[in-house]
Amino acid sequence: MPVIATLVTLRLDINFVTASLLFFGLPAAYLSVRTCQYVPRAALFSLVATCGCIVINYFAIRDGSWYVPETAFGFRFPGDMVLDDMLWAFLLIYLVVMFYEHFFDKGRHAVAGKSLVYFVFLVLGLLLLFTMLQALVPSALHYFYLKAGVILLLLPVVALSVAFPKYLSIALKTFPYFFTLSLLMLLAGLHNGYWVYPGEHFIGWVSVFGHKVPVEEILFWIALFSTAVIMYFEFFDDNRARLPQRLARKLHLRH
16 A cells, blocks of 8 residues: 555655545555544544644744645644645544554554543643743744654653563554554655655754755654654553553453
């Protein structure tokens, strides 16, 4: 599916939304049919996580981290945000969760985990924090891609990997697929001009198939994003994942 999506996107003049459906929507639909019992849980988590991505997207655009020049929907939200980006984020997160659920998580779960409400509070907290920083110390949001990536992706992945090594091993097994998928989507996006990087607050640039790409894009989206999604999903949507593993097993045995 990723190979077909890449060939179609490179050869045909399709927009950002159609490409997102090809790269993420098709495999997500396939997994949804194969394991339909996980769809409500994955969709709910993906919706909440997408709200967090919208917050990040707003401030990233303000700092010039990325920008979508054209939108398939003909309108823009405040801060030059577009619905295309939000759909892209939802589909990617949903695909990561369904991939994990289909291949690795065979247990029974409620549609909404008891800890999911804390994830909602985290999203609201991010919105409040970044808004205050933008109002009080605008320069604090310079190099936003780097700072958000380290705080929201790198540090949580490292911390949760130490606390729950089981989930790190699973994330590493999913890494090759999503690294390749994201890299192919990046190639298609750069080739068709789905997004650009107009800002100057990057730690460096690398060449990807002849296109200049910020180092942060490779480090945080291509390499870390799918792993972070799995970690967040397990931490906030699995009641036992927040406990030390030995304690969780003891509690399970008692009940």
